[in-house]
Amino acid sequence: xxxxxxxxxHVDGAVxxxxxxxxxxxxxxxEPVAVALGGxxxxxxxxxxxxxxxxxxxxxxxxxAEYLVVPKVDALQVAYERxxxxxxxxxxxxxxxxxxxxxxxRIGSGIITDAIDLEAGDEGPVATQSVFxxxxxxxxxxxxxxxxITVKPNSAAVEAAPAAGTVEALAVSFSEKATGTxxxxxxxxxxxxRPELTEAAIVLSGGxxxxxxxxxxxxxxxxxxxxxxxxxxxxxxxAGWYPHTNQVGQTGKSVSPQLYIASGISGAIQHxxxxxxxxxxxxxxxxxxxxxxxxxxxxxxxxxxxxxPQLTEEIKAR
Ligand code: FAD
Numbered sequence: 552x553x554x555x556x557x558x559x560x561h562v563d564g565a566v567x568x569x570x571x572x573x574x575x576x577x578x579x580x581x582e583p584v585a586v587a588l589g590g591x592x593x594x595x596x597x598x599x600x601x602x603x604x605x606x607x608x609x610x611x612x613x614x615x616a617e618y619l620v621v622p623k624v625d626a627l628q629v630a631y632e633r634x635x636x637x638x639x640x641x642x643x644x645x646x647x648x649x650x651x652x653x654x655x656x657r658i659g660s661g662i663i664t665d666a667i668d669l670e671a672g673d674e675g676p677v678a679t680q681s682v683f684x685x686x687x688x689x690x691x692x693x694x695x696x697x698x699x700i701t702v703k704p705n706s707a708a709v710e711a712a713p714a715a716g717t718v719e720a721l722a723v724s725f726s727e728k729a730t731g732t733x734x735x736x737x738x739x740x741x742x743x744x745r746p747e748l749t750e751a752a753i754v755l756s757g758g759x760x761x762x763x764x765x766x767x768x769x770x771x772x773x774x775x776x777x778x779x780x781x782x783x784x785x786x787x788x789x790a791g792w793y794p795h796t797n798q799v800g801q802t803g804k805s806v807s808p809q810l811y812i813a814s815g816i817s818g819a820i821q822h823x824x825x826x827x828x829x830x831x832x833x834x835x836x837x838x839x840x841x842x843x844x845x846x847x848x849x850x851x852x853x854x855x856x857x858x859x860p861q862l863t864e865e866i867k868a869r
Pocket of ligand 1: 758759760785786787798815819820837841855
């Protein structure tokens, strides 16, 4: 069976969920060989083997933490040349997309970004993408070189598949460009204790209807009762009620959770662009004619200041 190279996103050896989802998809098109880089890389092996990885290629060097993405691209290219895979899969984070694009350029391959599904095809893996503000779903495949594909978080359910994975060290010598851009400082974001917006299984967003920064506490309380992340429409962000890092939409983040609850959001096309691929969509809006009701699975016509606290109470009681 052909081998598929999977780039591992991890934090000090803890594998992030989008990589485990990627492994589920990778197994549809071949045998996953993972590439884990940086501090704790070897510690990823046990988790990766539980999810069907037949081999983990690891390398650690200070350069991965000290410089922007090029050292990682250098290492992924070494792994690519060693394995000659049928495809290279990378999680669709901002960093992942840069790594994938640089690798594709170096190896002369076509690239597909932000896939939401993958299947095996006669002429190589077929990727599904959601395009034009999620108005269309396309299926495409790379027609030149080894397919390099980035896959959005929440595109597949994580499935365990124990494998007898081996761990091998990669020998990487960095290119001249690897040390071109040095990271001069890192500022940790204050932790809210909530899941990362783009990876969360449940996202609750508030819009102009929330009416003020202080009222976002309503959304946050409901979010915490569900273990959800909190998002906001651009109107709420532009009003200074919620941070820009939490904006959902065309000029914000793209989310694709199992459940998306929009409160006080009208459903403008630019907002839909960032959430329309959510599996189940619920809207709470006092205007029965609001466009968001055209795309919801469940709609509540009502005042969010009445509905949201009732919902929170009900969920806490269970
Ligand atoms: P509104 O459209 O004002 O809707 C507020 C809704 O709240 C209404 O439907 C109202 O009925 C309801 N409401 C009011 N009070 C209550 C209540 N008490 N209870 C229940 N419901 C209530 N928007 C984004 O969100 N993300 C983007 O990334 C984005 N990018 C953009 C990029 C461009 C180039 C442009 C031009 C626009 C972009 N926008 C984006 C803006 C977008 O067009 C809309 O203006 C915005 O999404 C509206 O936000 P909203 O739904 O919160 O506000």
